[in-house]
Amino acid sequence: MLKIAVCxxxxxxxxxxEEILLEYEKVKNIPVAxxxxxxxxxxxxxxKKTYYDILLLDIIMPGxxxxxxxxxxxxxxxxxxxxxxTSSKEFAIESYSVGAFYYLLKPVREETLFPVLDRxxxxxxxxxxxxxxxxxxxxxxxxxxxxxxxxxxNKHLVFYLNDGSEKETRGALSDYENKFLERKxxxxxxxxxxxxxxxxxxxxxxxxxxxxxxxxxxxxxxxxDIKEQYMNYLFTKEV
Numbered sequence: 001m002l003k004i005a006v007c008x009x010x011x012x013x014x015x016x017x018e019e020i021l022l023e024y025e026k027v028k029n030i031p032v033a034x035x036x037x038x039x040x041x042x043x044x045x046x047x048k049k050t051y052y053d054i055l056l057l058d059i060i061m062p063g064x065x066x067x068x069x070x071x072x073x074x075x076x077x078x079x080x081x082x083x084x085x086t087s088s089k090e091f092a093i094e095s096y097s098v099g100a101f102y103y104l105l106k107p108v109r110e111e112t113l114f115p116v117l118d119r120x121x122x123x124x125x126x127x128x129x130x131x132x133x134x135x136x137x138x139x140x141x142x143x144x145x146x147x148x149x150x151x152x153x154n155k156h157l158v159f160y161l162n163d164g165s166e167k168e169t170r171g172a173l174s175d176y177e178n179k180f181l182e183r184k185x186x187x188x189x190x191x192x193x194x195x196x197x198x199x200x201x202x203x204x205x206x207x208x209x210x211x212x213x214x215x216x217x218x219x220x221x222x223x224x225d226i227k228e229q230y231m232n233y234l235f236t237k238e239v
Contacts, residue, residue, distance in 0.1 A: 051163035
């Protein structure tokens with residue numbers, strides 16, 4: 001399912017964009033879930049509770065602008081695809097400073113929005129390799145790229161996800177260790193933790209902080225090697 005948030009101070013535009021997105025669902029046969037927000041403050045609250053693949057965000061809004069909101073979002077979420085909606089080209093260059101995926105001029109139409117959504121779906125599909133865990137609620141399929149860190153304690157595994165949520169299952173670290181460490185973005189930072197280096201915000205003595213604000217311990221004995229591996233990863237990572 002494609003989860004999309006739309007934020008604009010015009011209720012008329014919100015309704016129009018939602019209508020286009022539901023039409024995209026029918027035409028492309030891709031399940032779409034849409035949430036709409038009338039202001040940036042409501043959007044930021046919503047993002048704390050819900051994971052979205054795409055954000056369609058108006059740049060020019062009264063008070064807390066879309067650009068301000070995007071800067072706040074990028075402090076803890078590097079993954080969401082931000083598509084700015086605007087009636088002016090004035091902010092085009094600035095929009096890419098917050099990692100915007102696209103800059104779409106209003107009025108929003110099917111013929112302009114559909115190709116952008118197609119490109120995003122292609123990227124998401126290409127990246128989302130996943131694994132399965134068994135929880136009390138049933139079987140859960142999780143994309144590797146959503147995992148910030150994996151922790152083991154007392155025969156329990158906790159998967160810390162990039163939307164701030166956590167998923168837990170019973171098992172040993174060895175049940176998943178090879179699956180994660182064979183991927184270049186993951187590294188073992190402690191006997192109980194495997195971390196996704198794409199989410200490292202800061203690396204200080206004995207601790208790593210991720211973009212979501214979580215703090216994970218680093219083994220003192222492994223610290224030097226971990227720093228070297230992280231630097232190598234940054235320099236070899238595909239842009």
